[in-house]
Amino acid sequence: MRDTPDASSSSSKGNSPQSDQQSPTATSRRALLEGAGSTVGTTAAVQALGSATADAADSAMTAPARTAIRLTVNGVSHSVEVEDRWTLVELLRDQLDLTGTKIGCDRSECGACTVLMNGQPVYACSQLAVWADGADVQTVEGLAHNGRLSPLQQAFIDHNAPQCGFCTPGQLMTATALLNTVPRPDAAQVQQALVGNLCRCSNYNAIVEAVVAAGAQQGGAV
Ligand code: FES
Numbered sequence: 659m660r661d662t663p664d665a666s667s668s669s670s671k672g673n674s675p676q677s678d679q680q681s682p683t684a685t686s687r688r689a690l691l692e693g694a695g696s697t698v699g700t701t702a703a704v705q706a707l708g709s710a711t712a713d714a715a716d717s718a719m720t721a722p723a724r725t726a727i728r729l730t731v732n733g734v735s736h737s738v739e740v741e742d743r744w745t746l747v748e749l750l751r752d753q754l755d756l757t758g759t760k761i762g763c764d765r766s767e768c769g770a771c772t773v774l775m776n777g778q779p780v781y782a783c784s785q786l787a788v789w790a791d792g793a794d795v796q797t798v799e800g801l802a803h804n805g806r807l808s809p810l811q812q813a814f815i816d817h818n819a820p821q822c823g824f825c826t827p828g829q830l831m832t833a834t835a836l837l838n839t840v841p842r843p844d845a846a847q848v849q850q851a852l853v854g855n856l857c858r859c860s861n862y863n864a865i866v867e868a869v870v871a872a873g874a875q876q877g878g879a880v
């Protein structure tokens with residue numbers, strides 16, 4: 659009986675190490691597999707590089723822009739780097755620890771955040787910090803001197819102007835600006851000046867009385 663090579667014998671031969679070395683077909687398969695492995699490795703490296711590049715691009719796109727500014731707050735000079743999106747009240751409260759300035763509405767409605775910028779009352783929630791570059795800012799912390807309250811602050815106490823007190827820093831700063839320009843305001847002038855400072859305790863009469871009294875006592879020297 660003739661010994662005829664069949665598929666199984668051919669397969670068995672092809673799986674031997676020796677036949678691998680000799681068979682062009684087997685060599686091609688190894689080369690192919692090695693090549694494929696190399697390709698997979700290269701692809702992974704390219705993907706990793708691409709991912710890192712994308713991450714860098716993403717972070718470059720999402721990192722907020724920053725600007726170095728200089729400003730004077732309550733007589734103290736500050737050089738700070740601020741994010742361009744920060745408001746002045748965020749700079750004051752979160753970076754300079756001047757938390758006397760309050761945030762009520764955070765959208766130009768209540769006046770709780772009022773500070774003086776170059777002598778003018780402004781809503782610090784609606785001023786970008788970068789706009790304060792070079793400015794002279796005064797907050798409620800800058801009213802007292804050598805541990806003594808300003809006459810206006812004392813008048814607020816004497817007339818029970820603060821109730822919960824949340825609006826008080828803003829009221830004081832707006833009233834300070836008024837007394838700096840109108841030394842002895844009457845009640846109508848005070849009401850007009852404080853129209854942008856809301857008091858949720860509705861203690862308006864006492865606030866107006868305090869400002870009028872401070873002007874009458876000090877002649878505007880607040
Ligand atoms: S917090 Fe700025 S106006 Fe209300």
Ligand code: FES
Binds near residue numbers: 819820856860
């Ligand atoms: S005292 Fe309470 S909001 Fe004015």
